[in-house]
Amino acid sequence: MTAIVRPLADLRGRIRAWKAAGESIGIVPTMGALHDGHLSLVRAAKAGCDRVIVTLFVNPRQFNNAEDFAKYPRTEHADAALLAPLGVDALFVPEGAEVYPPDHATVISVSGVTAPLEGTHRPGHFDGVATVVAILLNMTQADRAYFGEKDWQQLQLVRRLVADLKLPAEIVPCPCVRAEDGLALSSRNQRLAPDARARAAALPQALFAAAGRIEAGETPGAVLEAARAGLEAKGIGPVEYLELRDGETLGPAQRGRPARLLVAAWLDGVRLIDNVAVALP
Numbered sequence: 001m002t003a004i005v006r007p008l009a010d011l012r013g014r015i016r017a018w019k020a021a022g023e024s025i026g027i028v029p030t031m032g033a034l035h036d037g038h039l040s041l042v043r044a045a046k047a048g049c050d051r052v053i054v055t056l057f058v059n060p061r062q063f064n065n066a067e068d069f070a071k072y073p074r075t076e077h078a079d080a081a082l083l084a085p086l087g088v089d090a091l092f093v094p095e096g097a098e099v100y101p102p103d104h105a106t107v108i109s110v111s112g113v114t115a116p117l118e119g120t121h122r123p124g125h126f127d128g129v130a131t132v133v134a135i136l137l138n139m140t141q142a143d144r145a146y147f148g149e150k151d152w153q154q155l156q157l158v159r160r161l162v163a164d165l166k167l168p169a170e171i172v173p174c175p176c177v178r179a180e181d182g183l184a185l186s187s188r189n190q191r192l193a194p195d196a197r198a199r200a201a202a203l204p205q206a207l208f209a210a211a212g213r214i215e216a217g218e219t220p221g222a223v224l225e226a227a228r229a230g231l232e233a234k235g236i237g238p239v240e241y242l243e244l245r246d247g248e249t250l251g252p253a254q255r256g257r258p259a260r261l262l263v264a265a266w267l268d269g270v271r272l273i274d275n276v277a278v279a280l281p
């Protein structure tokens with residue numbers, strides 16, 4: 001069974017011993033309700049580091065909505081059981097008050113990359129993400145931290161944060177893991193009723209089809225307008241955004257640079273996000 005570790009003093013004791021032995025430390029930050037997407041990050045961390053810490057913290061500061069925070073699945077013991085066969089060294093589950101004591105006053109705000117898309121639709125979300133990632137990197141003293149491409153804009157934010165603050169951790173991106181029908185795995189998918197779950201695959205299908213048409217030379221604006229209408233006709237909506245962006249800066253997409261097509265849309269009261277690479281012709 002994977003050791004569930006708290007408080008920070010306990011984790012720090014373990015980290016001191018690992019560092020003294022010259023061992024490298026990888027972390028996989030999560031909000032729990034683990035699925036194969038998370039486990040793929042853990043496998044990458046195991047392959048790249050001597051010691052692996054999975055952190056489980058449902059970060060209140062990155063939710064814009066109290067109900068979403070309250071409804072977020074919390075399955076700590078099932079999570080520990082899922083991690084057991086993977087040889088994780090610690091499942092670190094800090095208390096809220098240890099991460100944010102009552103006198104906590106520091107907020108980290110990364111500009112630029114966070115402005116469009118999620119930044120527009122979820123005000124404050126990325127300040128919460130940047131702040132908690134900096135705290136977790138400092139708590140764990142990690143050499144490497146593993147993040148999923150599922151949350152593409154978040155990944156670019158974390159890269160910017162680590163570069164700007166000269167944090168010593170290397171950020172390792174990991175590909176998005178999808179269900180057989182193409183839906184990106186997400187802890188929130190559990191909240192989809194069976195009929196909505198069956199319809200959800202239309203989202204990645206529309207995304208991949210639109211990317212293919214843009215790569216074939218069709219005008220992005222027209223392709224995206226048609227894709228948005230197609231999704232809403234299938235009951236996937238509202239579509240909050242469906243946009244082609246520069247893959248790194250999230251500014252306007254430019255020829256000769258990696259581009260990304262990103263979407264956020266509602267289905268059955270659940271907000272789904274996804275993204276795919278686009279090679280501009």
Ligand code: AMP
Nearest residue numbers: 030031032037147148150151176177185
């Ligand atoms: P979360 O628990 O949703 O905050 O996610 C924790 C980490 O797992 C983040 O780096 C996510 O990008 C990553 N992740 C979530 N879903 C997937 C997925 N389907 N494939 C790859 N990584 C994922």
